[in-house]
Ligand code: HEC
Ligand code: HEC
Ligand code: HEC
């Protein structure tokens with residue numbers, strides 16, 4: 499039977515065919531367009547000369563990839579501010595002078611700013627008052643695509659052994675394409691050995707990760723807790739302390755086993771561990787990680803330009819554009835969801851401040867106990883509790899996103915910090931009471947950054963003048979780098 503006859507007898511078939519054909523045509527057109535577009539895109543990406551593997555400059559990588567390059571460049575935009583985050587320069591000691599007391603005896607008491615966009619990674623290390631004295635080259639590790647090149651040419655251990663200033667002329671490009679991409683295939687890749695090594699110690703091979711895992715692991719090269727080894731055989735070697743696990747308690751166990759501390763607190767003499775920014779670790783314990791949502795899903799969402807879909811490389815707070823970063827999965831209104839984020843962050847913030855207050859008191863009361871001639875043996879258990887309290891408080895406070903990545907875990911960790919801080923204070927008051935001192939230790943006036951820094955004996959003017967004197971060194975680094983880079987990618991005729 500011919501189709502025409504069939505349609506004559508059963509007219510609905512005609513409609514079905516029509517609809518079907520139209521649908522198929524439409525679908526084919528869409529698929530076709532997508533395929534053509536993808537083919538053009540991937541052909542364009544492939545036909546480009548493979549990038550010189552030493553090439554650190556994102557301008558060069560960005561040639562022919564204008565959408566990724568332009569959005570990457572936009573990380574220099576400092577205009578977005580949310581309730582507790584955003585891209586602006588924010589002086590955290592100014593906002594909360596107690597931070598100076600907590601880091602007394604350590605460079606974070608001098609200068610402590612909120613993280614900004616990747617474009618500022620180099621500039622902010624150069625400008626911070628934390629780098630006025632000699633620092634290890636290891637500090638450059640999470641700042642620049644120049645680092646993998648140095649590791650290749652110098653050897654990893656020799657690179658870490660170097661000094662920040664000696665390698666300054668080699669490290670000038672802020673976080674860029676080469677940190678996350680392969681120069682030949684543009685696939686995502688891991689360029690930092692510390693991540694590979696930490697996985698290996700956990701019995702895992704990071705190179706076997708799925709594509710979706712890679713969308714978080716590229717970030718986990720830097721947005722993690724780490725420390726510089728004090729082992730004399732490999733000084734300042736970068737290590738992620740994940741051997742026992744990702745929680746604050748498990749990392750602390752690792753540090754305890756290695757008898758590690760970053761510095762001795764100037765007031766209380768506590769052996770303190772400074773947390774860096776355990777973003778990947780906190781995120782990994784949250785509901786989004788459990789549901790397979792990656793860092794890139796929220797911080798590098800897909801964007802459309804005409805018919806082209808691409809990954810937004812303007813990495814920043816996802817609250818700046820929730821329509822692309824959250825609303826692809828969530829059905830609430832943007833306002834409701836934003837309020838939900840803020841509510842969780844406010845609760846973490848309240849708890850964080852309450853704990854901070856207790857730890858500051860504990861340091862100052864411990865200092866008084868020493869003056870009241872407490873013995874080391876008596877003080878040891880109290881200082882051990884301050885160490886545990888401050889580590890847990892810092893583990894949450896130094897994480898980016900004010901606990902949003904796993905609010906329950908942040909709250910629980912702060913809860914433990916509170917218990918340790920209060921127990922430490924009780925112990926110190928008993929030590930003093932044994933000497934007949936039952937008065938309340940008075941708290942100093944630390945209501946401003948200046949007052950808090952003066953109280954811990956910092957000479958800020960001298961630090962600022964040392965910093966001002968470094969400007970010509972930075973200019974020399976930049977010009978040396980430009981001359982060296984001019985030689986990259988040149989083929990010998
Ligand atoms: C479910 C979405 C989501 C995922 C997944 C996610 N984040 Fe976030 N992130 C957020 C939100 C929301 C904030 C809070 C932003 C604010 O307060 O403005 C944030 C804040 C941050 C910040 C601070 C930004 C600022 O402006 O204060 C950093 C850094 C960050 N995240 C890194 C990461 C890393 C690294 C990962 C993966 C290990 C990750 N995030 C996974 C949603 C996400
Ligand atoms: C912090 C890591 C990171 C940096 C830096 C980075 N990218 Fe990406 N890039 C990604 C991620 C994640 C994706 C998504 C990959 C996927 O899911 O397949 C991506 C995707 C891409 C793609 C595939 C097409 C697309 O848009 O999805 C291209 C091309 C690309 N990036 C180019 C660049 C260029 C050029 C630079 C430097 C100007 C750069 N990237 C810097 C992480 C990064
Ligand atoms: C090579 C190390 C490195 C890698 C890889 C990296 N980051 Fe960062 N990130 C940093 C540093 C360093 C800063 C702080 C820069 C500053 O303050 O000058 C930062 C800042 C940020 C900020 C704050 C930006 C703002 O405007 O407030 C966000 C958000 C962020 N990173 C997310 C990510 C995500 C998501 C990934 C993975 C796709 C990633 N980062 C990969 C090192 C890295």
Ligand code: HEC
Nearest residue numbers: 785786789791795796816817823824826827828835838839
């Ligand atoms: C790729 C999908 C996806 C994206 C993108 C995403 N989420 Fe989610 N979100 C989920 C899933 C899945 C859950 C878990 C729902 C459940 O199991 O109840 C969730 C849960 C949440 C929760 C509840 C958390 C809790 O502890 O119960 C909040 C709040 C939230 N998301 C906020 C955001 C925000 C803000 C963004 C954008 C920055 C975002 N999400 C982006 C998938 C996503």
